[in-house]
Amino acid sequence: MAPLEAPVEKWTGKIRELKLGSGGRKTITVGGGTTLPFVKFEGAQPHRPAIAIEVQDKEPTDWSEFLVSAWGDALKNPGAWAKKAAEFGADLLYIRLASAHPEASNTGAAQAKKSASEVLSAVDLPVIFVGPDVAEKDNEVLVAVSDVAKGQRVGLGNCVEKNYKTIAATCMADGHVAIAKTPIEINLAKQLNILLSDVGLSPDSILMDPTTGALGYGLEYTYSVMERLRLAALMGDGMTSMPMICTAGEESWRQKESKATLDVPQAWGDNQERSLIWENVTAISLLAAGADILVLRHPKTVVTVKAALDKSF
Amino acid sequence: MALTGIEIYKYLPKTNCKKCNFPTCLAFAMKVAARVVDITACPDLSAQSKAALESAGRPPIRLVKFGGDTHKVEVGNETVMFRHEKTFYHPPAIMVRIKDTASKEDIAKLVDEVGGYQVERVGMKLTMDGFAVENASKDQARFLEAVETVLAKSGLAVALMSDNPATMDAAVAKAAARKPVVYAATKENWSGMADIAKKHSCPLVVRDSSGLENLVALSEKVAQAGIEDIILDPGVDSFKSSIDSLTEIRRLALKKNFRPLGFPVMTFPGVQAKTTEEEAALAAEQISKYSSVVVLEHFSPALAYPLLTLRLNIYTDPQKPIQMAAGIYEVGAPKPDSPLCITTNFSLTYFSVAGEIEASGVPSWLLICDTEGLSVLTAWAAGKFDAERIAKAVKQFNVADKISHKSIVLPGKVAVLRGELEEELSGWKVLVGPMEAMDVGGYFKKTWKP
């Protein structure tokens, strides 16, 4: 019979390539795709999605026992934690400067510099730093980190619609990448990219965080917004074509399906198995929707997702 | 290709006669385009128009039904590549493979476990769909015994897996009332399998993992043999080709209207998996991307619950406004003396209020009232955000137990509700917040006093 003609879409756009890491630090490039995720018959995905592991600059107090036992004492020290994350196979690290939150330890620039230096000297992986998501504190600690990491092209976030100018400016000055975070909505994502570009930040230095909904907690919204962003980019929209980062681990481990260990309904099954699959399923379906960087928490999920990626490419 | 409202309208009589129960022909056309109503609801359609519209409206992916009266399964009939384009209509069946090489006791136990599995999520009871019983032993008697056990112990749907037409015929005869899926026609045995499927009016799976062209050839042969209900198994059991192949199949069906691939697809995500996690991962990918029948190698509640939840998520109608669950939310880490604000459950309203509170650095309690996904003014206008509903939310979520003061901040736009709300919530102080979420930081700093 006649050979089947592949139903190729003629995309005019592509996902921007984004490089993290520089100045002696390992580099990683994500994006660059000219096709939908994992669809090979019509284009290329030159860089496979990357796995980031979340590290915090203070010991988390509300983490699941399964996470705590997997990480052990490393949780007490960001440098040690970063090192262990590298051993567990992270492509890059996602450092949450949680101690700066006014309701946590309310630390400031000095502590942020110290934590950042510890992480940066402990590992040579590319790094993303995010603040506590409180505007004033974010600006304070991220500007401090930017200075420490000058020339190493780290990610700094989160830029949000109400607070992006300071972080964008420091990214421009020190050659970093800005994380643009928006509520789960396609227009808001594009709008923030435009605002960041309008203040002079190169679109090639923006990583989008479309806000992750965990499995059972808005996953489908994130999923569709990401698919729409990807499609828009492939159709030639330069303001939606930034690579995307998803905090799948954080969101999935926040839910009661991953936290609860007491009075769990029988139908939920084994606590640890379920918690792991919850993070795993969240991560995999976001990959299918177009995630370029997944931020995970449990080392076993990292192994499963990396194995899936190995097979996919 | 689906027609737009105005394209359908051109075929209608344009009399606005209202016999279809819609006010105008155009309104009817729009509803037909949205698949809310069938074109046949128009009694005055000319035969010519009817033929034209029906051929344009023929589903590019066939709806295939199987299962008995106790559990009916419908898969296929999808019309879009992406759920946001409209919605995905028929969630994939999630089944569990049972090999007849297992002991009768083990089979019975597994059937009980899967058959009895039920988990509740957002008020819905989620269950598995059935079993794929495989003639792994190649022994007919053993296979029939396994099939009997499954049929006797559970009312769920079944797929019967055997390469041997004679064995299959016997098994299908036993399970006929359950309308089983016949698995599978291959290039060797397709003719015999087609006869069986035809005889019992059962859907037939065509399997060829050596490339889509061969799968197409097989599908065409089976169709020519008179089989209408076909399910495709392209043999994607690895991340390597799953999305790639399944995207190609669906795109050919939808965009090129390519009939030989216009059928639901069946996959086996666990065949190559070394761990349950790996099986879960590929199953998750295939539920997201285009599988209509997912057959698992393992079953455990901890695997089933996340997968059933994913299926629910992906197959939720995206046209409905995004809603937050009503309840009391913590923004930052509020203390008992932190402010308490209320707003509606439209997601963007929630995000903008929560975002502004977060940015203000003042941790707060945010009570979300169920307004059916409407924003503040719209909900108020429609009577869905009134004193009664707010008071109900305050009581329902035991808000008073969380805070040490008894004051609640109303959105400035519905300041008019203040008096009524104070009546409804005796002992509470009702404060009027800013008109715009943008001002909430300033409001907390300058005005707010519990």
Place this chain on the structure above:
Amino acid sequence: METLSDKPNKIKVVFQPSGKSALVAPGTLVLDAAVQAGVPLDTPCGGQGRCGRCLVRVESGNVFRPQNPHLTAKQVDEGWILSCITQVVGELVVTVPLPKEREKIVVQTAATRKAAAVRCEFPRLPAVRRVYLELPRPSLEDNAGDLERLKRALANTQGIKDVDVVLPIMRTLSRTLREADWKVTITLDTHDKGGVPRLIDVQAGEKKGQLWGAAIDIGTTNVWVDLVDLISGRSAGRASMLNRQVPRGEDVISRIIYSQRDGGLDELRQLVLSAINDLVAELAVGSKIDAREIQSMVVAGNTTMAHFFLGMPARTIREEPYVPGAIFFPVYTAAELGIKINPYASVYTVPAVAAYVGGDISAGAISSCIFRSDKLTLFLDVGTNGEIVMGGADWMTTCACSAGPAFEGAGMRFGVRAAKGAIEDVTINTSTLEPTIRVIGDAEPVGICGSGLISALAEMLLTGVVDRSGRMNVARLQEKARNGKSRARVGDHGVEYVLAWAGETSIGEDIVLTEVDINNLIRTKAAIYAGIAVMARNVGVPLENVEEVLIGGSFGQHINVEKAIQIGLLPDLPWDRFKFLGNTSLSGAYNILMSKHARAQVEEVVGKMTYFELVADASFMDEFTAAMFLPHTEMNRFPSVAALLGDRHESSGTP
């Protein structure tokens, strides 16, 4: 057209009437030559070719001028140029106009962008008519009863077979006929379709001259009355006043809630009734007639206003599934309704389409003539709310967007209605970021009206005072501070931009536009644009295929299309596709008053319109959020604005 040449020599440019001159290189902008010559020209926009105020007239000599929308073809023929974009080619003599003359030209140019109103013509056929009858005196041979005598004459002279007579007229008929010596002028009302005409007035002798009717528009904010001579079709006067229901709630929802109180509905009914009666009385006095001489009335209003007018509960309009008490309203007599005209006169209430698309829009669909158009037409009525009709003779769709009254100045810090003292136009200088304002009536400003808000926002966007999300660039504004006074500052209501300093106003305080105001404006414009976009998408026609945009409502009169497109309120279509119609509800009521054909037409149109409930439309929030940006998230929908902003982003639509 002249072209640029490369003459090496300097060229002399003379500025009249002062006679000052400058020697400049070819290619120099006339504006720069003026600066060199010491002739100051005003450039409120900073020399961007945007405000049209640096114009001068070429008396002799050659220039190179790019095309610019701020001059009409006629003005170009007369030699007017914009000095900021026009280059000197050869020896040149130009005249600088006096500021007064200049403003006249600017306003004229703006006026030509508003094409003349369309008026829909119908064959004249009012529902009431006057008939002069000379009855034969009764005799022994001809002893028919008085009424039968009258009917016989009607049948013989007019072909009218039967007539209904109201009881009070019946009681006085015999006397009237005799006193009039059997020569009477009667008024017949034929409002009832196919029914028997009603005799509603009998007067002695032959009455000539006007036969009076009244067209009414009950707006949520304003009530309008047009007193009309049904014979000539001429208006004897229009009058309006604030809807007296306003203190009971500014919008329809608040009023519906108010109406649910004890006695609330009746109070609202009385309030609107008294407004109508007072306006009618005022016009009657003006025309030196008795209001009881008014024989016919047509009332158009949104669905809620119509319900209140008739004293019908409106609660279900507000609640899902948003069902009004009626769409078609029966005809009642003035006496039944409490209208103080001829008590037996019929009052026709224009039918609605749905809960939020009322008789005002049905009437607008008539007066705008959209129902006859063979072009794809968009009809917008922007008032306290925004309603949209799309389509033409073949089909029509309609929806309502809850836009809110921002363009009427409501809810804005210094918002005022378009009246004397309102800032109606703003230009911001690109380099200094200083505003130039134009005030209605050349007065000191008291506030800013809808058109002023639109132009202010457009200018703020084009000059970078705000970013595309509407947030102010405070740092940049503060750099430009003059004498230590920055136009931007943080006030009690957040960041604000000063349009006029206290000393320049008649209210003694700074007139500012706050970020919250801007947000409110953006939301309002986004609701309207999103409504238009969703409707086009639902029907399946691309917005750029719209051939004509008809704008009704109070808002239409002053708005500048160019600026409205720049903020993303109106779709980016060529300006000549926009037409302003004024109060289309009132003119629709007039059409119906004047012609039973128009009445039949409105009833047909109502049945033909397909209504969309935007609240129930999933894509509305999506479109709305996309429109909550300046001019829009999808810049490719606003190519003319993209060109102005020098958009550097490649952008196609998001799926």
